[in-house]
Amino acid sequence: KHLQPDQEAPGVLSMQDCRMQGGSPGFKVALLGASGGIGKPLALLLKMNPLVSVLHLYDVVNTPGVTADLSHTDTSTLVRGYVGKDQLEASLVGMDLVIIPAGVPRKPGMTRDDLFNINAGIVRTLCEGVAKCCPNAVVHIISNPVNSTVPIAAEVFKRKGVYDPRRLMGVTSLDVVRANTFVAEVLGVDPQLVDVPVIGGHAGITILPLLSQVKPAYSFTKDEVTYLTKRIQNGGTEVVEAKAGAGSATLSMAYAAAKFADSTLRALRGEAGVIQCAFVPSQVTDLPYFASKVWLGRNGVEEVLPLGPLNEYEREGLAKLKMELKASIEKGIAFVARQQ
Ligand code: NAD
Ligand code: LMR
Numbered sequence: 001k002h003l004q005p006d007q008e009a010p011g012v013l014s015m016q017d018c019r020m021q022g023g024s025p026g027f028k029v030a031l032l033g034a035s036g037g038i039g040k041p042l043a044l045l046l047k048m049n050p051l052v053s054v055l056h057l058y059d060v061v062n063t064p065g066v067t068a069d070l071s072h073t074d075t076s077t078l079v080r081g082y083v084g085k086d087q088l089e090a091s092l093v094g095m096d097l098v099i100i101p102a103g104v105p106r107k108p109g110m111t112r113d114d115l116f117n118i119n120a121g122i123v124r125t126l127c128e129g130v131a132k133c134c135p136n137a138v139v140h141i142i143s144n145p146v147n148s149t150v151p152i153a154a155e156v157f158k159r160k161g162v163y164d165p166r167r168l169m170g171v172t173s174l175d176v177v178r179a180n181t182f183v184a185e186v187l188g189v190d191p192q193l194v195d196v197p198v199i200g201g202h203a204g205i206t207i208l209p210l211l212s213q214v215k216p217a218y219s220f221t222k223d224e225v226t227y228l229t230k231r232i233q234n235g236g237t238e239v240v241e242a243k244a245g246a247g248s249a250t251l252s253m254a255y256a257a258a259k260f261a262d263s264t265l266r267a268l269r270g271e272a273g274v275i276q277c278a279f280v281p282s283q284v285t286d287l288p289y290f291a292s293k294v295w296l297g298r299n300g301v302e303e304v305l306p307l308g309p310l311n312e313y314e315r316e317g318l319a320k321l322k323m324e325l326k327a328s329i330e331k332g333i334a335f336v337a338r339q340q
Helices: 015-021 039-047 063-070 085-092 112-133 146-159 173-187 222-233 235-243 251-268 312-337
Strands: 027-032 052-059 078-083 097-100 138-141 168-170 198-200 207-209 274-281 289-297 300-304
Touching: 027 039, 027 085, 027 251, 039 052, 039 063, 039 251, 052 063, 052 085, 063 078, 078 085, 085 112, 097 112, 097 251, 112 138, 112 146, 112 312, 138 146, 138 251, 146 168, 146 274, 146 289, 146 312, 168 289, 168 300, 173 198, 173 207, 173 222, 173 235, 173 251, 173 274, 198 312, 207 222, 207 312, 222 235, 222 312, 251 274, 251 289, 274 300, 289 312
Parallel strands: 027 052, 027 097, 052 078, 097 138, 138 168
Antiparallel strands: 168 274, 198 207, 198 289, 274 289, 289 300
16 A cells, blocks of 8 residues: 555654754865775765765866766765866865875885875875865875875975864874784784784885784784784785786775774764874874874874884884984975975
8 A cells, every 4th residue: 555645654754854864064074186096985985974964076187077976876975076276275165174195106116205206296285275275174194105295284284374283194094904904814803803003104114013012912923923014014015016007005095094084073073082093293202293093082183192012023113114204204394395
């Protein structure tokens, strides 16, 4: 028997109930580099996040198509597309969170630093837009080399007088996702149950997993530590080589960035106890930027947490990574200092 138009099936919301449920306040998120290998799957994952009420997709190419496609998915997030540098500012006005995966990826044989010459300028320009149009937004930097692009972003914000170290984060969540995955393989457990802090930076030996702090607690053999540390440090290169010239990690990166964005938004909304690893302005070592666990809250990074106890292998790794990380940070700072 068919229901009459004014009848509701039991347990089904009325139109009025639906309208009252819709439009719940969420966050406005801009994704810069939205048509790329990371951008597209990340846009999909953000569109599926109930904390995102408005999603702006900006790129220098193809955002009209990506936006039209994504806008047909039946989640309540409103998607708008912006294409070309003339539309950058419009894409940024009023945003709470800006996520930046814009720029070129590696090919086999390249280091992340080889991307500096192209990506440094891209990140600088995009951050100038952020400083002008949404100076209070939290900014997640994915574009490589993260060890240099985060200092570039900071220097741009300082120049523009809008710098707040709590709101700038280099995304290193892929290192943690990889560490959890590879450790879970060794332990034979569900990766969702594993948590490995990864500190330092986001390139080669600057990526330092703290396997002595793994949760659940486990004592790895020396061979396991060597194998896992190297595999985590080379995770990006493993994907670059497997893709054989077609780019670097995109799906795993989109997953890791979506997780990090979700954590940030939950914390901005007031959820307590949100802790993630990120590459941030820091005083936990003598370097001005460092990746470690950070406590996220209503203002972004509320506190950069101490590294905790390191074993001898990790202390040596830390000593070794500092020189390379320092040089990458200084390269980023010098890049902005050279501009008029
Ligand atoms: P991609 O080439 O597939 O996509 C990059 C996108 O950026 C393209 O759509 C391009 O049009 C766009 N773009 C270029 N210049 C732009 C500009 N000025 N403004 C806006 N958009 C612009 O590359 P990808 O695979 O998506 O990787 C993007 C970046 O992310 C690379 O630098 C890569 O090394 C980095 N990455 C970082 C991590 C990490 O863990 N932090 C992981 C993977 C990749
Ligand atoms: C990664 O770790 O996958 C990214 O930094 C991309 C790359 O170039 O390795």
